[in-house]
Amino acid sequence: MMVPANAxxxxxxxxxxxxxxxxxxxxxxxxxxxxxxxxxGLFYWVLALPHRVGMLSAALVGAILDLIEGAPAGGxxxxxxxxxxxxxxxxxxxxxxDIWQQSIMMGLLLALTAVIERWVQxxxxxxxxxxxxxxxxxxxxxxxxxxxELLRGIRRYYEVT
Amino acid sequence: MLVDMAAKVxxxxxxxxxxxxxxxQSFRSRESLADxxxxxxxxxxxxxxxxxxxxxxxxxxARYRTLMNAASLVSEELIVTRIIAVSPDPVRHAVWxxxxxxxxxxxxxxxxxxxxxxxxVVAVGEGNSRxxxxxxxxxxxPVQVNRNGVRGIIEGTGQLSKMTLRHLPSTTDIAEGDLxxxxxxxxxxxxxxxxxxxTQVVMAPGQSFAEVEAKPLADLDRGNYALIVATQPAxxxxxxxxxxx
Numbered sequence: 444m445m446v447p448a449n450a451x452x453x454x455x456x457x458x459x460x461x462x463x464x465x466x467x468x469x470x471x472x473x474x475x476x477x478x479x480x481x482x483x484g485l486f487y488w489v490l491a492l493p494h495r496v497g498m499l500s501a502a503l504v505g506a507i508l509d510l511i512e513g514a515p516a517g518g519x520x521x522x523x524x525x526x527x528x529x530x531x532x533x534x535x536x537x538x539x540x541d542i543w544q545q546s547i548m549m550g551l552l553l554a555l556t557a558v559i560e561r562w563v564q565x566x567x568x569x570x571x572x573x574x575x576x577x578x579x580x581x582x583x584x585x586x587x588x589x590x591x592e593l594l595r596g597i598r599r600y601y602e603v604t
Numbered sequence: 605m606l607v608d609m610a611a612k613v614x615x616x617x618x619x620x621x622x623x624x625x626x627x628x629q630s631f632r633s634r635e636s637l638a639d640x641x642x643x644x645x646x647x648x649x650x651x652x653x654x655x656x657x658x659x660x661x662x663x664x665x666a667r668y669r670t671l672m673n674a675a676s677l678v679s680e681e682l683i684v685t686r687i688i689a690v691s692p693d694p695v696r697h698a699v700w701x702x703x704x705x706x707x708x709x710x711x712x713x714x715x716x717x718x719x720x721x722x723x724x725v726v727a728v729g730e731g732n733s734r735x736x737x738x739x740x741x742x743x744x745x746p747v748q749v750n751r752n753g754v755r756g757i758i759e760g761t762g763q764l765s766k767m768t769l770r771h772l773p774s775t776t777d778i779a780e781g782d783l784x785x786x787x788x789x790x791x792x793x794x795x796x797x798x799x800x801x802x803t804q805v806v807m808a809p810g811q812s813f814a815e816v817e818a819k820p821l822a823d824l825d826r827g828n829y830a831l832i833v834a835t836q837p838a839x840x841x842x843x844x845x846x847x848x849x
Contacts, residue, residue, distance in 0.1 A: 462613075463616065463617045464617075465692055466613055466614050466616075466617035466618075466689070466692060467617050467621075468617070468618050468621065468689060468690055469690065469692070470690070470825050471690055471737075471764055471824065471825050472764055474690070474691075474692055474693070474694045475694035477692060507613070510606060510610045511610050511614060511691075511692065512691050512693040512696060512698075513610060513693075513696065513698045513700075513734050514691075514693060561695075568742070569696075569741075569742045570741055570742060571695035571696070571741050571762050572741060572761070572762060573695075573762065575694050575695050575762065576693075576694060576695045
């Protein structure tokens with residue numbers, strides 16, 4: 444039985460807010476410490492409403508992220524689609540995890556996304572030596588509890604289904 | 605078009621911070637404005653004075669160059685641009701600028717800070733453009749040592765304060781503190797702009813190449829404004845190079 448969608452705009456609004464946070468200006472030397480807000484937000488909605496938010500939304504969020512980073516199009520979109528597919532296959536299991544287990548799971552998914560993005564960019568001839576590209580995934584681990592509690596509160600308040 | 609869209613997103617994200625900054629700007633006291641005005645007037649005077657000397661130097665230089673049958677330096681037209689956003693990607697050193705094709709910006713034009721070369725324009729939209737900084741790991745600039753004219757290619761490493769000069773023979777005359785300026789080879793960057801200062805030279809015995817590290821002179825992480833060099837350097841005039849045997 445499919446529940447009719449309710450307050451779908453909340454999903455768009457929160458994802459938009461997350462994207463804005465991702466585009467917030469930071470000095471270059473600090474940019475490695477920025478949590479991947481948009482991806483965390485996306486993962487929350489995939490986990491909470493897997494029948495509403497899935498790979499298409501992931502591709503969209505990824506494409507916008509590629510756009511605002513000025514990256515060759517498609518790297519993050521591809522990465523996000525693959526990690527979202529994994530999350531959708533395992534959402535029931537991941538929902539049962541306690542908060543820190545879940546955080547580490549999110550970190551791993553973000554690292555996977557980053558690795559795929561790196562891979563695409565390396566193939567296109569934009570190399571980046573070092574493991575700096577993985578820092579945001581690491582930082583995001585500590586922000587997942589915050590994102591989850593916040594978005595859960597919003598979801599329950601607006602009864603998003 | 606994508607560049608313009610990305611710039612719009614960035615402007616939207618920066619709107620709250622810009623708003624606060626604009627508000628504090630408009631509520632500044634009269635005295636501080638008067639102070640700044642005075643300081644800027646003095647600075648302007650000093651700069652104008654320096655430019656006068658520069659004009660004479662350029663004329664001198666042009667004379668010497670004609671004596672030596674070398675191609676003359678063209679005077680570049682500069683476009684002042686505001687840096688409106690920095691790429692959120694930690695491994696990509698790119699900035700968005702608020703000038704585009706409408707203002708005469710083209711792909712390949714050099715971006716300057718007050719202290720030296722900053723990068724080059726890699727994508728233009730109608731009213732915005734994106735520039736890659738010289739420290740990006742996919743960026744390279746042909747340079748020469750200001751002291752003796754040794755040529756090389758300096759590459760970004762993805763770190764803000766470190767660049768490397770690769771494939772310099774280990775017998776090359778290069779030392780710590782040497783100034784590297786654009787050589788103008790390859791025609792992309794106009795010649796003569798300072799790029800970096802050599803910070804470390806390692807001549808390992810048995811290695812055919814020296815390991816040279818340099819620090820960019822421009823404050824790539826600071827400042828709101830930059831200059832785009834609008835005129836491309838003129839192609840070498842073959843007649844000027846026609847040295848009689």
